[in-house]
Amino acid sequence: MDELDRQILDILRRDARTPYTEIAEQVETSEGTVRNRVERLTSDGVIERFTISTRTGNIKAMIEVSVKVEVDTTRISELMAEWEEVDFVWQVSGEEDVVLVVDAADTRAVNELITKARELDEVKSTKTRLILDERLGRSP
Amino acid sequence: MDELDRQILDILRRDARTPYTEIAEQVETSEGTVRNRVERLTSDGVIERFTISTRTGNIKAMIEVSVKVEVDTTRISELMAEWEEVDFVWQVSGEEDVVLVVDAADTRAVNELITKARELDEVKSTKTRLILDERLGRSP
DNA sequence: TATGAAAGACTAACTAA
DNA sequence: TTAGTTAGTCTTTCATA
Numbered sequence: 001m002d003e004l005d006r007q008i009l010d011i012l013r014r015d016a017r018t019p020y021t022e023i024a025e026q027v028e029t030s031e032g033t034v035r036n037r038v039e040r041l042t043s044d045g046v047i048e049r050f051t052i053s054t055r056t057g058n059i060k061a062m063i064e065v066s067v068k069v070e071v072d073t074t075r076i077s078e079l080m081a082e083w084e085e086v087d088f089v090w091q092v093s094g095e096e097d098v099v100l101v102v103d104a105a106d107t108r109a110v111n112e113l114i115t116k117a118r119e120l121d122e123v124k125s126t127k128t129r130l131i132l133d134e135r136l137g138r139s140p
Numbered sequence: 141m142d143e144l145d146r147q148i149l150d151i152l153r154r155d156a157r158t159p160y161t162e163i164a165e166q167v168e169t170s171e172g173t174v175r176n177r178v179e180r181l182t183s184d185g186v187i188e189r190f191t192i193s194t195r196t197g198n199i200k201a202m203i204e205v206s207v208k209v210e211v212d213t214t215r216i217s218e219l220m221a222e223w224e225e226v227d228f229v230w231q232v233s234g235e236e237d238v239v240l241v242v243d244a245a246d247t248r249a250v251n252e253l254i255t256k257a258r259e260l261d262e263v264k265s266t267k268t269r270l271i272l273d274e275r276l277g278r279s280p
Numbered sequence: 281t282a283t284g285a286a287a288g289a290c291t292a293a294c295t296a297a
Numbered sequence: 298t299t300a301g302t303t304a305g306t307c308t309t310t311c312a313t314a
Contacts, residue, residue: 009194016156016190030302048195050156053188054149077275086277094269129234135217137226159309
């Protein structure tokens, strides 16, 4: 991981469809070098995946979920990852155990999701925050 | 937004480099239809961007930041988005005001980031959770 | 929806460090 | 032996009918 890698990642993070030739021009190297590096970064797992970020609805939110002590959080995470409108499920350290990042049509849809979570026996409590604004960092 | 759109988004979310021809095959339509739909979804803002998810370090974490009442959270967000190792900055509703999603080399690097946040006059407190596992949802 | 031109990505052989 | 370059070929995208 050197400065060139970081520059390439930065460009892809902003637009993963930027052609290798154009990246090469921007970072002042050849297309082949960019391609080799992207391949290496991908196989090394630095690039986890090429993906899209979406906004299907008008609301993004994070729902923090506390589960009972004896519950397998991995199983709960798998379950919740299958729910409509859930973008990510994080298992986290700290007070809560699982965080859902959701993209929903409206507040009603978010509320339904919260209800669905609360209805599970394994769930002790939830805490929801609406994401009012998302800003892309310059990392890495 | 119909079922076909949702299927296309689902495929792109898992691998945004999937060729239109291959998507078309999977959803049983023509390449042109897929292309038109992706273009429409992009211009409508449903697809916010084509991007990469990365893991440059070994630690991912979310740092929840409380700022003083009188502080402009947008300005703070802009500032923090410039910090190394920060993937996203969210302005959120609820107890805390800003959430940083970070990707760092090790716990020491996470700690430095927390310290940096706490050293700001505008920051009242922080709460950190390590992200132990990330699971991709099937949304939308 | 079908087709061909243009753009981009990939292969493989080569060069330099 | 690894990283980088380049020319030729193949694939994908895109515009047009």
